Amino acid sequence: MALKTIILAAGQGTRMCSKLPKVLHKLANKTLLQHVCDTSFKLKNNHLIVVYGHGGVQVKHELASLNLTWIEQTQQLGTGHAVQQAAAEIEDSDTVLILYGDVPLLKQQTLNNLLSKVSSNSLALLTVTLNNPTGYGRIIRDNNQQVIKIVEQKDADALEQQVQEVNTGILAVQGKKLKHWLLQLQNDNSQQEYYLTDVIAMAVADGIEVKTQQAPNVDEVLGVNNRIQLAHLERVYQLEQAEALMLAGVSLCDPNRIDVRGSFSKLGQDITIDINVIFIGTNSIADNVTIGANVIIKNSTIESGVVILPNCIIEDAVVGADSRIGPFARLRPQTKLAAKVHVGNFVEIKKSSIATGSKINHLSYIGDSIIGSGVNIGAGTITCNYDGVNKFQTIIQDGAFIGSNSQLVAPVNIGKNATIGAGSTITKNTPDAQLTLTRAKQISIKNWHRPLKNS
Ligand code: UD1
Numbered sequence: 007m008a009l010k011t012i013i014l015a016a017g018q019g020t021r022m023c024s025k026l027p028k029v030l031h032k033l034a035n036k037t038l039l040q041h042v043c044d045t046s047f048k049l050k051n052n053h054l055i056v057v058y059g060h061g062g063v064q065v066k067h068e069l070a071s072l073n074l075t076w077i078e079q080t081q082q083l084g085t086g087h088a089v090q091q092a093a094a095e096i097e098d099s100d101t102v103l104i105l106y107g108d109v110p111l112l113k114q115q116t117l118n119n120l121l122s123k124v125s126s127n128s129l130a131l132l133t134v135t136l137n138n139p140t141g142y143g144r145i146i147r148d149n150n151q152q153v154i155k156i157v158e159q160k161d162a163d164a165l166e167q168q169v170q171e172v173n174t175g176i177l178a179v180q181g182k183k184l185k186h187w188l189l190q191l192q193n194d195n196s197q198q199e200y201y202l203t204d205v206i207a208m209a210v211a212d213g214i215e216v217k218t219q220q221a222p223n224v225d226e227v228l229g230v231n232n233r234i235q236l237a238h239l240e241r242v243y244q245l246e247q248a249e250a251l252m253l254a255g256v257s258l259c260d261p262n263r264i265d266v267r268g269s270f271s272k273l274g275q276d277i278t279i280d281i282n283v284i285f286i287g288t289n290s291i292a293d294n295v296t297i298g299a300n301v302i303i304k305n306s307t308i309e310s311g312v313v314i315l316p317n318c319i320i321e322d323a324v325v326g327a328d329s330r331i332g333p334f335a336r337l338r339p340q341t342k343l344a345a346k347v348h349v350g351n352f353v354e355i356k357k358s359s360i361a362t363g364s365k366i367n368h369l370s371y372i373g374d375s376i377i378g379s380g381v382n383i384g385a386g387t388i389t390c391n392y393d394g395v396n397k398f399q400t401i402i403q404d405g406a407f408i409g410s411n412s413q414l415v416a417p418v419n420i421g422k423n424a425t426i427g428a429g430s431t432i433t434k435n436t437p438d439a440q441l442t443l444t445r446a447k448q449i450s451i452k453n454w455h456r457p458l459k460n461s
Pocket residue numbers: 014015016017018057079081082083084085086087088106107108141142143144156158172173174175200201202203229
């Protein structure tokens with residue numbers, strides 16, 4: 007059985023008040039449409055057809071890496087009209103699933119349950135019961151509780167408006183039947199639109215049973231029409247991520263104050279995460295890691311036992327086991343810290359590797375460097391890696407001690423167990439195990455007086 011999923015994404019999304027097409031707005035740093043596609047791709051034997059309209063070039067460009075069939079709907083004449091545009095892509099034997107590019111939180115499990123209800127003589131419809139059903143199409147049932155039709159809000163009479171079970175818009179049906187009904191759609195309704203929902207009454211007339219399934223919760227089937235709804239679904243999504251983390255053995259100081267914008271390639275046990283931590287992209291976090299408040303971690307690997315103190319930013323970096331980072335440290339791309347490295351306050355590291363047990367505890371910039379093990383870098387040390395045109399490398403060998411407020415002008419090599427006197431500007435390679443310093447001699451002037459104020 008081949009499955010074809012038609013994703014409707016042609017609407018402009020006027021209420022977003024945005025130049026960006028609605029389906030390109032992001033939830034957890036991923037476009038709404040990508041959320042829907044990602045979930046759909048998890049279904050077996052599925053081929054995705056996206057019906058686009060507004061901002062089509064931009065939408066296609068954003069999702070260019072996905073294997074999708076794109077169908078343009080030049081005029082938005084209704085949901086039925088949108089599906090009609092894709093009819094040529096549907097084989098009689100296909101099962102067709104209708105989804106929406108602005109309904110991002112739908113789950114694979116829900117769709118599989120729905121699909122299990124479709125057959126050559128039944129259609130599956132996802133419904134939900136709302137306290138306030140205003141605006142939605144109502145599910146109208148007969149005395150035997152069989153669905154007979156869907157009536158849109160604007161076409162519903164007073165009695166029908168009281169029905170609280172509504173159409174989510176999501177349905178699954180055999181291709182042959184759908185194509186047959188699509189040909190018969192009319193727009194003689196209050197909005198003069200071709201309603202997809204009219205296929206329900208046609209199914210009933212053809213003796214096809216309409217099997218409904220209740221959505222497990224409202225948020226899963228909610229669409230985004232404005233930025234308030236987008237923010238609401240973001241919080242729903244983030245709470246789900248937080249709960250998944252906790253169930254996997256992570257302690258969160260407050261599950262309402264963590265954001266996961268991506269995924270974890272590895273997640274250890276007994277990780278503790280304080281408030282306002284943001285994970286972006288794909289991260290790997292090992293056992294017994296502690297992450298302080300206000301930390302951002304992007305595409306990084308944090309090995310076991312690492313302590314990250316508050317207010318650090320870590321991007322495309324590897325932090326070795328039992329290292330201690332921060333507070334207020336920034337690890338930029340291509341930083342590789344081995345085990346037991348200490349990186350302290352106001353330290354920035356870029357494209358550098360630092361071997362076991364080395365310490366950079368205060369106010370330093372380390373860029374394009376290779377630093378050995380057991381190195382101690384004093385406060386205020388700067389690797390001058392850039393001459394305004396090119397970048398150069400600094401090598402600091404095992405056991406070196408760099409005195410505070412030193413500048414290491416790259417390219418430069420600091421020898422093994424070398425000591426650099428505080429306040430030095432080092433422009434040439436320094437030998438192993440010697441003290442090197444470039445400091446003017448300290449003098450004191452006897453009988454010197456402070457100047458007196460002119461009267
Ligand atoms: C639709 C359903 C309604 C249901 C509600 C759930 C119909 C006639 N009504 O109503 O029963 O309760 O969704 O949210 O189907 N779209 C296109 N092309 C079009 C029209 C719409 O791609 O020509 C897309 C929109 O981008 C949107 C979706 O289809 O993602 C739904 O369209 P919308 O106009 O919001 O339908 P509703 O009136 O909300």
